[in-house]
Amino acid sequence: MKSNRIISYMEAVREGIDLCLEKYPSVFIIGPGVPDPKGVFGTTLNLVDKYGPGRVLDMPLSENGITGVCIGAALTGMRPIMVHQRMDFSLLAIDELINNAAKWHYMFGGWCEVPLVIRLIIGRGWGQGAQHSQNLQALYAHIPGLKVVMPTTPYDVKGLLISSIEDNNPIIFIEHRWLYNMCEHVPEAMYRVPIGKSKIVREGEDITIASTSYMTIESIKASRIIENLGISPEIVDIRTIKPLDTNLIIKSVKKTGRLLVIDSGWKSGGIAGEVIASVVEEAFDSFKSKPQRITLPDIPTPTSHSLTRHYYPTYVDIANKIATMAGMGTEKAELRKILKSKKYDTPSDIPHLSFTGPF
Amino acid sequence: MKSNRIISYMEAVREGIDLCLEKYPSVFIIGPGVPDPKGVFGTTLNLVDKYGPGRVLDMPLSENGITGVCIGAALTGMRPIMVHQRMDFSLLAIDELINNAAKWHYMFGGWCEVPLVIRLIIGRGWGQGAQHSQNLQALYAHIPGLKVVMPTTPYDVKGLLISSIEDNNPIIFIEHRWLYNMCEHVPEAMYRVPIGKSKIVREGEDITIASTSYMTIESIKASRIIENLGISPEIVDIRTIKPLDTNLIIKSVKKTGRLLVIDSGWKSGGIAGEVIASVVEEAFDSFKSKPQRITLPDIPTPTSHSLTRHYYPTYVDIANKIATMAGMGTEKAELRKILKSKKYDTPSDIPHLSFTGPF
Amino acid sequence: MVEEKIVELYPEQEIRCPTHLSIGEEATAVGVCENLRQDDMVFGYHRSHAHYLAKGGNLKAFMAELYGKATGCSRGKGGSMHLIDISVNFLGTTPILGGTVPLAVGAALSSQMQGKDNIAVAFFGDAAAEEGIIHESLNFASLKKLPVLFVCENNLYSVQTPLSARQPEREIYLLGKAHAVDSYLADGYDALKVYEIAKKAVEKIRAGNGPIFLELLTYRWREHCGPNYDFELGYRNEVEFLKWKEKDPIKKLKEEMLEANILSNEEFEGMREEINREIEDAVSFAKDSPFPEKDELYSNVYSEQGHEK
């Protein structure tokens, strides 16, 4: 009985939580608005009706304190899931996450474990501005003791969420808001996608694109354009950025000789640079041309959509970069033509025209 | 009247603060223990006697709140210096630093400025353990709107501190505790060392070493050993890690063809990787061998000195790495001999035998 | 009225930023700010249109900011949640809960250090009062006896979550008391009452008696963010809203003024017309203004200025 049920990323997150709440009495979920009628962009909708307010909890606006509460609960037999509607808010809790959650297992010689999942949603669009749209994954990926995953597809988000809830370490689980409406086939049962493994989402010969989260979608879009010009990119969805799995990327670069890393965060000190450094250290001799990255510029997010248009790189920028890296000469004019017609086909502050928020 | 006065790093910090308090009525300094009889490892000693408790302030243990207070004061005409005796404590204040201080100038379209210096002291040694010895510079260096400096020498620390206090942006000013007793000639007058410029501290031909803070000292020690074997390293002290100045490093790599980056922080997502990525992007064709890095392993700091011995890389590890990178064959045996005799010449938890803390 | 206009305009999808309306909560902003001098310094939060306007912020620059225009008060880089007008010492609003409260304390510290007699005001919501930073701010302000007024606008909700799901049963103003700060609870729905209590508070603070904490009870009419009503969500019911609506602070003020013969019906209508004109002007200004150029993206990351040496 093979089902071909198609559901959205948002629904896949919700289903993963639902299955774990059902299976494990030790799991609970807590966050501002978790049991409310909007249910954290739909990802916790109605769970309170099924499991009650004792396991599906709202909370005071006390990010650091409640993170500590979750750590304490995790140390004493529970498996909390905590959620922030914007990744930016987790900065208020970074003390507990870095000083305690990440280190507890190590600094007490392995006596205790902190099975804790922190769901962080990256905001984007509709003028979120400097404090509501940060892509802070690099901060967490720097910290030993944390694991950091950034699932891109509905299938992966469910499988990785279940793996994360079952893991005995603190997991930073990063969801990009612009992925929420993406749909694909997702099995109804409980299944796992392993933490710490990247995935090839498109095989190709000419250039390796390693990308994170929503930028993998833009990469796929770019590859659809670029393949018209006879260039065949291989796309690796990094998925886990801590511990970083570079095996597939290195293997791919050995084949293609070119590497373009694309991350949704800032350039300096970001994930993209780390990927480049790690691959160059290992596979320096495989490169036909210098590795490159596409990221946000080192600038806080502006609010006006006239500025975000230039702030967020898109598949157009990616296609352009690929063309340059693949050393295209005259064909470039042709690419320009294709791209020119597309550059501003949707506003820069919504993922597609049918998306009406909330953001 | 050229003075050749020799003072320590600690005294140089104190003198920089003293001169600025004297010159600018808008400058004040605040932090736990600032006016106390130990004066933040000596760096604020007796300043309260000279300028009074209105400008040399102790504070409640409220890192995030007082950081916000300093931002508010900076927005309204003051130039605060805030100090944390351990960098780890700044995690409690990272919300105000990243969400507000770094962005205020940008997100209000340039109307306001935040002239604020945050002094962070990196702890090391004598069993500081996982929560009192973190090298978190990579976190701050990722954030647009912050500037991050890591002075290595007494001369630089004074000049960079004065530049930082005079700068109208929030500056993360990082001092490594193991540099405090280093002495050199430091002019008595007010002088500036520009933020955003790295410095060549040893010229050489065969390999470029780019390093930060205390690791520059270990690099210099390593080069003294390695030059006995006829290898001549060029050492660049990075000094400012945000915005990162790669000019000198790139110029040097074009000459040497080899790059070893050494940072006091963790490997993954750290400064060293960023430097490698930035240089490779620009000067890929200049490399004779793959760039490498020496950092802390991705592990929280253990406490026992029997473990820190293996945790912190030293000039011995650096010398070994240089020898390997420079492609030494048989001479390596000779290096091993030199090094072997040195590996454990001092305990791993104090900078030198005469150093008696406090840590 | 400004915000009613936003309600009208928002569906045009030209105001493209999260917009938290203060409709229903006007009395707290007006009642407090009427007591302030131009050199008094105000910080707000995500729901601060009313504070900006009550402090005398420029209406045109405000409207242009909502539209993301180069002429906006934050040059299009801020939007509805990041308002500023330094000409009237309205020093900024941000949507990180509690984030601006210590900034107001810092502004008060500046005032004290500079020997001035201007004061600072921090507006924040009932949920922000759950953030530890509020306590850190209160403790420091109390310790240093700083000239700062804390104004907690308690509208009973944080987004769709009621107070009872977030705080134990006790009044919020008691938090101020615990830090030895003079603290009061008042009806924030009555502009005159707010004015009176704020007047006393501002005078006391200005005279050097240290900080004061006001908890003002109020109510938000529209949804948490956006122009609509949201009773269909079921987290609050319309009956509750209608009870509050009946006490409409603006209507009440108008009636009181009419009764007391401070204002005639004609004058009132005249005022209404004039304000309407101003709003129309501001909207036209906003709509006609240019968007920021691409170059603007790159400016203001760092200040190029430094202290003169």
Added chain:
Amino acid sequence: MVEEKIVELYPEQEIRCPTHLSIGEEATAVGVCENLRQDDMVFGYHRSHAHYLAKGGNLKAFMAELYGKATGCSRGKGGSMHLIDISVNFLGTTPILGGTVPLAVGAALSSQMQGKDNIAVAFFGDAAAEEGIIHESLNFASLKKLPVLFVCENNLYSVQTPLSARQPEREIYLLGKAHAVDSYLADGYDALKVYEIAKKAVEKIRAGNGPIFLELLTYRWREHCGPNYDFELGYRNEVEFLKWKEKDPIKKLKEEMLEANILSNEEFEGMREEINREIEDAVSFAKDSPFPEKDELYSNVYSEQGHEK
């Protein structure tokens, strides 16, 4: 006595980690922990040798931890500031001020969710009470009526900074009250008094009445960190110390017990000798134990375990 031994041994430079002694503050630890069951859960802070021992933590593992040995309670990865003994539910100490307080609240949440009747205790200092996280912890514990006892050990100082430079004039326990938590101030220098008040508190909490906050006044004899006295620094004077020393809680307890004929002088000396023997054993054990091997550096960064599926 354990700590007096540390004072004696520290100059040997074999205890190579920051060590904050509780000498003078023993009564709070003992008075509280004597009321706890083994399944009650305790979290401490940087000055928690006394809490660890009072909760029944293993003395040998403690001493070995100070020496950085593989047999230490944290296997040498923790040191004096990171003590744990899960066999007696002493769940950990850390030196980030306030950092463990919400963890105790979380442990209490577990107890409540699991339908147990064990309680959690958070020890912390007077300076930690200035961290916002304490308030966030109090608010949540109060909201959910969690079985947690907050114990603030007020020793008047944070390192060399007196309370008066950090908090306004009011008692710390009032912070608990502001969050609708039953809160009491008591002499933390009298073991019996602490025992009595803690007994009532623990009983009340265990009966499901929600959290309680105790402020216990006490005094640290030695320097903030390390084995010496520090009167020469001048931030406090010896007269102050001598006044407190006179009231020495241990001496007092001994005298009271002698008077009440609960204890004879001989029994007392016998106890002292036995304890001394235990301490000598622990020191020998620590000194004789091996250091952790290099491999230990790499283990425990991540737990390899997962929930059984």
